[in-house]
Amino acid sequence: MSKARASLSRTALVHAALIAYTLVAVFPVFLTIINSFKNRNAIFRNPMQLPTPSTFDLVGYQTVLGQGDFAVYFQNSLIVTVVSIALVLLFGAMAAFALSEYRFRGNTLMGLYLALGIMIPIRLGTVAILQGMVATGLVNTLTALILVYTAQGLPLAVFILSEFMRTVSDDLKNAGRIDGLSEYAIFFRLVLPLVRPAMATVAVFTMIPIWNDLWFPLILAPSEATKTVTLGSQIFIGQFVTNWNAVLAALSLAILPVLVLYLAFSRQLIRGITSGAVK
Amino acid sequence: MGSLQLKSVRKSFGPVDVLKGIDLDVKDGEFVIFVGPSGCGKSTLLRIIAGLEDATSGNILIDGAEVSAVPPAKRGIAMVFQSYALYPHLSVKDNMGLGLKQAGTPKAQIEERTKKASAMLSLEKYLDRRPAELSGGQRQRVAIGRAIVREPKLFLFDEPLSNLDAALRVNTRLEIARLHRELKATMIYVTHDQVEAMTLADKIVVLDGGVIQQVGSPMELYNRPANLFVAGFIGSPAMNFIDAARLGRSDAATIGIRPEHMSLSREAGEWRGTIVHVEHLGADTIVYLDSEKTGLLTARLFGEHHYEADEIVYATPNSGQLHRFNANGEAIL
Numbered sequence: 001m002s003k004a005r006a007s008l009s010r011t012a013l014v015h016a017a018l019i020a021y022t023l024v025a026v027f028p029v030f031l032t033i034i035n036s037f038k039n040r041n042a043i044f045r046n047p048m049q050l051p052t053p054s055t056f057d058l059v060g061y062q063t064v065l066g067q068g069d070f071a072v073y074f075q076n077s078l079i080v081t082v083v084s085i086a087l088v089l090l091f092g093a094m095a096a097f098a099l100s101e102y103r104f105r106g107n108t109l110m111g112l113y114l115a116l117g118i119m120i121p122i123r124l125g126t127v128a129i130l131q132g133m134v135a136t137g138l139v140n141t142l143t144a145l146i147l148v149y150t151a152q153g154l155p156l157a158v159f160i161l162s163e164f165m166r167t168v169s170d171d172l173k174n175a176g177r178i179d180g181l182s183e184y185a186i187f188f189r190l191v192l193p194l195v196r197p198a199m200a201t202v203a204v205f206t207m208i209p210i211w212n213d214l215w216f217p218l219i220l221a222p223s224e225a226t227k228t229v230t231l232g233s234q235i236f237i238g239q240f241v242t243n244w245n246a247v248l249a250a251l252s253l254a255i256l257p258v259l260v261l262y263l264a265f266s267r268q269l270i271r272g273i274t275s276g277a278v279k
Numbered sequence: 280m281g282s283l284q285l286k287s288v289r290k291s292f293g294p295v296d297v298l299k300g301i302d303l304d305v306k307d308g309e310f311v312i313f314v315g316p317s318g319c320g321k322s323t324l325l326r327i328i329a330g331l332e333d334a335t336s337g338n339i340l341i342d343g344a345e346v347s348a349v350p351p352a353k354r355g356i357a358m359v360f361q362s363y364a365l366y367p368h369l370s371v372k373d374n375m376g377l378g379l380k381q382a383g384t385p386k387a388q389i390e391e392r393t394k395k396a397s398a399m400l401s402l403e404k405y406l407d408r409r410p411a412e413l414s415g416g417q418r419q420r421v422a423i424g425r426a427i428v429r430e431p432k433l434f435l436f437d438e439p440l441s442n443l444d445a446a447l448r449v450n451t452r453l454e455i456a457r458l459h460r461e462l463k464a465t466m467i468y469v470t471h472d473q474v475e476a477m478t479l480a481d482k483i484v485v486l487d488g489g490v491i492q493q494v495g496s497p498m499e500l501y502n503r504p505a506n507l508f509v510a511g512f513i514g515s516p517a518m519n520f521i522d523a524a525r526l527g528r529s530d531a532a533t534i535g536i537r538p539e540h541m542s543l544s545r546e547a548g549e550w551r552g553t554i555v556h557v558e559h560l561g562a563d564t565i566v567y568l569d570s571e572k573t574g575l576l577t578a579r580l581f582g583e584h585h586y587e588a589d590e591i592v593y594a595t596p597n598s599g600q601l602h603r604f605n606a607n608g609e610a611i612l
């Protein structure tokens with residue numbers, strides 16, 4: 001904000017609101033992390049207290065990492081998330097380019113059809129998806145998860161990206177055509193770099209639900225070799241006893257990769273979210 | 280090398296007919312300007328010539344060869360866009376060289392042509408900069424340079440100067456005129472600025488409502504407009520139109536007289552009127568007057584004249600410089 005337009009009370013108000021929101025958003029994460037470093041009694045007796053020398057305990061992490069398979073779960077989650085994001089971005093951007101760039105019969109209808117997934121949750125089709133996966137022998141493979149997550153992420157990706165691609169200047173694309181660039185070169189070399197902020201936005205919005213999903217891993221790929229972190233953590237939650245140390249440690253660990261991916265995208269993301277608003 | 284023929288080119292967007300049969304002959308080395316009001320289809324016609332848009336029907340011949348099925352890059356054309364349309368992630372040099380690189384031109388030759396073009400446009404200092412690091416005028420020169428290095432048969436310009444400020448516009452206009460002399464290439468240029476049209480063109484094509492209203496040299500259009508539209512469009516301030524019946528004439532429906540073809544006097548003259556407003560431009564004085572006989576008239580006097588609003592004056596048209604139009608708006612010659 002420029003100095004001329006900033007008044008102290010307004011700035012203070014804005015910051016108070018933002019700080020309040022930050023506290024609300026960060027508090028559960030903070031609670032999870034501090035409690036993951038405490039022993040079981042301390043977790044229940046003083047959940048709000050920071051770990052002290054007497055309550056500090058790494059037993060949760062020892063359990064989780066000693067479990068052996070946890071590295072595999074992590075790997076599975078990462079593979080599924082990264083490959084799905086890549087596919088969503090690639091196909092989403094291609095569909096968005098076609099919808100925004102070419103005039104063809106049924107263009108609007110096709111756009112609406114592709115956006116339908118935003119309104120209808122993919123979980124409604126779980127039974128049919130499971131039947132399909134059984135029929136194609138994809139149950140208990142990461143491929144099954146990747147396919148489902150790609151389908152799940154595409155509607156929003158197409159919707160957001162096609163809006164952004166409409167803003168790329170026609171003259172630029174036409175200049176590329178006159179210079180002899182193929183439609184693919186125009187897409188990859190002229191348009192994609194210009195919508196990079198939007199791509200980062202889509203990547204983040206796609207990533208979080210995939211990483212956190214419990215439903216599809218449980219139904220489509222519950223085998224030991226294909227478990228994701230979220231599903232893997234469930235072994236510590238029993239019907240009668242729950243190993244809270246281990247659950248909290250597993251959750252804290254699960255935040256890490258998301259955080260890394262998020263930081264990778266965030267510089268672009270912030271530009272992406274605000275680029276429409278402040279021009 | 281560089282002629283263009285359009286044969287009954289039509290273009291419709293769905294139910295809207297934008298171009299309704301355009302026939303045009305452009306000879307090698309000519310500088311042709313399309314003018315017309317906003318939305319009359321100038322850009323569309325240019326894009327059809329470039330191959331960026333398909334004509335609904337009709338033929339386009341470049342150097343006598345039908346090009347309707349030829350992609351833009353192979354038509355031997357180069358285009359300069361109103362918004363510059365430089366590649367934001369490439370340096371000035373790569374912006375200019377990309378087209379040649381795509382066509383598989385040897386590196387040494389690209390280098391040489393880029394150098395020549397940048398010398399012509401005094402861009403040598405900026406070759407390694409990105410477009411974002413250039414001013415508007417420099418960007419437009421890069422866009423022109425990108426067209427020059429392709430050594431096209433046909434240059435297409437779509438309002439290349441409309442994003443520049445007035446002083447820069449004059450400079451760049453002179454530069455384009457010089458390029459046309461040096462390159463001796465055929466140029467087709469779209470504008471709605473009639474000063475650009477009058478100063479640059481060998482031949483002006485006036486478009487309105489999707490049809491060509493008149494084709495001719497700037498002076499032909501000025502001296503012998505074919506119809507009311509061209510008469511009103513070419514020349515600034517615009518021609519005065521007077522209902523012939525009010526003047527008691529029966530040999531025309533409308534009489535036209537250009538503001539600069541009238542004289543004013545305080546003593547006597549043909550049309551008596553009251554001055555509404557006076558504009559002093561230094562070289563010219565523009566006088567707006569209201570006359571009972573003719574309605575509102577504009578007169579352009581050369582040099583400084585001391586008229587004031589509410590004065591009574593007499594306007595007299597120069598004989599022989601009246602234009603007559605029939606009821607359909609066509610000129611009576």
Ligand SMILES: Nc1ncnc2c1ncn2[C@@H]1O[C@H](COP(=O)(O)OP(=O)(O)OP(=O)(O)O)[C@@H](O)[C@H]1O
Nearest residue numbers: 292295297315316317318319320321322323324471
């Ligand atoms: N893709 C399109 N779909 C539908 N109509 C279009 C399309 N492109 C142009 N038009 C219409 O065609 C007409 C001519 O457009 P064009 O851009 O050629 O005008 P122009 O003469 O270049 O105007 P200006 O001087 O404002 O640039 C306009 O009425 C416009 O609405």
Ligand SMILES: [Mg+2]
Nearest residue numbers: 321322323437
């Ligand atoms: Mg235009």
